[in-house]
Amino acid sequence: MSAWATAFQSGTVVWDWIIAIYLFLAGMSAGAVMISIYLKRKVIEGDAADNGILKATAFLAPFGIVVGLTILVFHLTKPLDFWKIMIYYNPTSVMSMGVMLFNIYMAVLFAWIGIIFRVQIVGLLKGKFGFVDEILQKLKPLENAIELFLGVLAIILAAYTGFLLSALQTFPMLNNPVLPILFLFSSLSSGAAACLLFGTLVFKEPVNSPSVKWVHGFERPVVLFELFVLVTFFTGLIFSGGQAELAAWNAIGSGFWAKWFWVGVIFIGMLLPLTLNAVTPKEVRHNSGFILVVTTLSLVGVLMLRTFVLYAGQLTAV
DSSP states (O other): OOHHHHHHTOTTOSSOHHHHHHHHHHHHHHHHHHHHHHIIIIIOOSOGGGOHHHHHHHHHHHHHHHHHHHHHHHHSSSGGGHHHHHHSOOTTOHHHHHHHHHHHHHHHHHHHHHHHTHHHHHHHHTTOOHHHHHHHHHHGGGHHHHHHHHHHHHHHHHHHHHHHHHTOTTOTTTSOTTHHHHHHHHHHHHHHHHHHHHHHHTSOOOTTSHHHHHHHHHHHHHHHHHHHHHHHHHHHHHHHOHHHHHHHHHHHTSSHHHHIIIIIIIIIIIIHHHHHHHHSOHHHHTSHHHHHHHHHHHHHHHHHHHHHHHHHTTSSOO
């Protein structure tokens, strides 16, 4: 059996790569929303509906949640019973509280998108479903409150993906209070990369626009802080001793997942994009080809981080 097959089919794995994709998509959605709310309030001038990054978020944010939940539904042993956890909530279950969070987040997200793109939505409906326009007009006076509430929900959602893994209390690497903070910043990193990638290449936001420049500037400190949180994460495990220290060295010391971490997460996902941004001339950094390469590296790195934490975190059990 190959090293890949052995690593991904370990008998100790409770949650597999499907959950990693789910965590990645949910985090990307939350990160894109947080960034877009800031852009709309502080950076974008004029109609926000004309901005390519806001258009990208209007697609990416619902896509991340809907596809992520769809993957999760079909990954369950009884997918046809999924509707039960959408209605019946258990306050002692992290998963159940997460489903409640997703439901509220989705409702507020669609309301926010509807307010921003009301004219475009009404035009697309071509006079049909007139009640939609009426609802959106009534929501317009509440735009500021809805936007702030959505921002809070996005922060909670980004951190929740870390709290979800901490529910696996028998694994010392996952039962770590730093994990939600790490996932919060990795969500911002993936959200920024996705917004730039789709905003400029798909929705044609000019590469020299204020919003693109702001996201470019925002990416670097976020990745650096994400790197700092990673160091804190493993330092805490190592100095805790016992099974926690063993879990850390099993993850990053040697073997398949150590290579995955150092090559995929650290080099491809963090150091390479940071280096390219630092050494590349300014005129090249705003080239669409450069944006495609750097954002793809960042997104791959975040997905590899989520996969690494999920699998390497389940190597050592208490």
